[in-house]
Amino acid sequence: MEKSKGSKSQEEVVYERLFDVIIEQKLQPGVRLTEISLAEIFAVSRTVVRRALLRLSYEGVVDIKPNIGAIVTTTEPKDVPQYFEARRIAEGALIRRVAGKLTTYQEETMRAMVREENRYFLSGNRARGLRKSIDFHFYLADIANNKPLAEMGKKMIARTSLIVAQYNLSGSGGCACVDHSALVDVMVSGPADRAENMMHEHLQHIEDNLYFGKQSLETDLYRILEIDKP
Amino acid sequence: MEKSKGSKSQEEVVYERLFDVIIEQKLQPGVRLTEISLAEIFAVSRTVVRRALLRLSYEGVVDIKPNIGAIVTTTEPKDVPQYFEARRIAEGALIRRVAGKLTTYQEETMRAMVREENRYFLSGNRARGLRKSIDFHFYLADIANNKPLAEMGKKMIARTSLIVAQYNLSGSGGCACVDHSALVDVMVSGPADRAENMMHEHLQHIEDNLYFGKQSLETDLYRILEIDKP
DNA sequence: TTAAAGAATATTGTATACAAAAAAATATTG
DNA sequence: CAATATTTTTTTGTATACAATATTCTTTAA
Known part of the structure; x- marks a missing residue:
């Protein structure tokens, strides 16, 4: 890490x-x-x-x-919610810190990452797309300027990705469906509260799409x- | 841990x-x-x-x-604030989860811990008192019923205690001054928001008392x- | 005397050997 | 044949030897 x-x-x-x-x-x-x-x-x-x-x-x-x-x-399925809650808390706090404070360089970097991610998913390279999706979240953690918080966030990002790997083998890989560019938008413009809410929804959406078969x-x-x- | x-x-x-x-x-x-x-x-x-x-x-x-x-x-002094912020976020989330949901057994356990802690500090055994003070926070983490969140919390509790060790050698050891029983009170009765606020104040108080000489x-x-x- | 260079020492990094435990395979018995 | 015991094999746990690196000490020269 x-x-x-x-x-x-x-x-x-x-x-x-x-x-x-x-x-x-x-x-x-x-x-x-x-x-x-x-x-x-x-x-x-x-x-x-x-x-x-x-x-x-x-x-x-x-x-x-x-x-x-x-x-x-x-x-175990019964343990899944607590990992997502922990991630929401950590990543919610992270996005709060950057909301409205993004430099143009950071914005451009993120938009490029989103483009690359989408390209991979569209071309059917799910593994790479997934990796890029995680990297997007990792990058957000890195620019929030709080080392321990970034560590917590990354740990929970990795952990929940593993859960997705276990319970979402088939369909939409992780974040693919919900576009990350909306998150970038709100980081650029929006107030901290709105950014945090959007992150919460984003993560909730991933959690809701798990299949425990x-x-x-x-x-x-x-x-x-x-x-x-x- | x-x-x-x-x-x-x-x-x-x-x-x-x-x-x-x-x-x-x-x-x-x-x-x-x-x-x-x-x-x-x-x-x-x-x-x-x-x-x-x-x-x-x-x-x-x-x-x-x-x-x-x-x-x-x-x-380094410049890095201190981010560790306390991370702890506030983690422990704030932890206390939210237990606020108003304490069992009588848990309440009694915590009250006993507070008594023991105070006894040590009053009798001049600072090391033991400090240890008990940390155990109090650890216990709160344990009963919040979220493993990853508890881990994050404990990690930050330990980390900030180390900071206190470095920058508060002399005077009031860590939490001694602010009584932990007030935290127990609010965990028993208070709504989550009040509990979180009190925790924030508690930790802010510790941070404010550091001496960077x-x-x-x-x-x-x-x-x-x-x-x-x- | 001080600074730099080199030798000696101490400490960490890695591989490996052997012991302990677990897992797998085989034999034994009802 | 099934279930249990026993043996064999595999795998992890620990100690130790040696290599690579960093640190300390000593020597030497300005």
Whole structure:
């Protein structure tokens, strides 16, 4: 979640790759992440895999059980509302902070992101579109100028995206339907209250579109990460 | 921050002890935490110390710099406001959720905590009083019935306590002055808005009482953790 | 005496070996 | 054949050795 130096450490490479792959819904919730497999795949020792997994577990996208191991986090239906509420609170506070204070550069950046996101979705590249949609929310968190609040927001954005991955496999991926440009509009012009309300509605809409049926979960780590088996 | 099984793992022991000691202001912000020293002190390998430190760094109470090591987190004065704002948002949302919904058991528990806290402060045991004061806020987070929100709240409670440790060495320790029983009262009776307001005022008061002067920081790990040197 | 350069020391980063625990596979018994 | 025991295999937990890096100390020159 945090950016750092020029040359990425091995741990960072593993962390970021896994984070991306999970967030882009290529690794479904529930998939087991064994240390040795990942160590082989990334050609590093278990030590660095372990660290990366630990970090992911603090971000909430991976769940580590002692003596058992790590899986991509799954969420029970009954727990879903509290994650969305937490996200509404965090992201509502974030948008309040930027509402009416957007620089032209920031506005242009966001509009470009929205365009790119829509392009991906229209061309059928759902994974990339989803990623861009998340990046839009991440960017909002970054420009709100409050580090801990941004961290909270990003954590809940990632967490709820994972929930969407679990309970909205089929249809409209995440935010696709509700256009993000309306959010940009209100950030430029609107007062804080209206911006917060619109964000709340946006998130409520995503939550309302979840489907709590049965899902099929299974995958091959090597294939997903696009690496040949030894 | 998270509670777990019956028999604590080694990592958990190290983590909890360090967390307590830092939160009770026995380890001042800026103090270096070298892995070998801690490994000796706790009679475990560097591996488990490393994991504990990593976890503490995610909680924000320890700061790890690559190739340099871990110190108790320090906060620059200019960054202080954003941590308090984040805490107000998180804890404001938490108290909203419990306002008017306290069970008698919860009320009694909190009143007992307040009594204990005051007893410690009156008898001059500042460290323990401070700890109980934090536990009061932690308890509120626990009963609000929203796991991610509770985590955010606890994280910010710990983080701001650390700030208080750095910039309020001398006088009234944290919340001592403003009585927590008023908060209990409003949680029992008051509407959510009033409860949130009171919490905001409470936290604002703590922030306003910080003193950004010079501090003397230094200590001996072995002495603080009450273990004989080898 | 001070500043800079270099050597010595200490500390973190990574890999790996072995122990402990869990999971899977196989054998055994009703 | 089913259910349970037992063995085998796999996987995680911990300690430790060695490499890379940073820090400290000493030496040397202006």
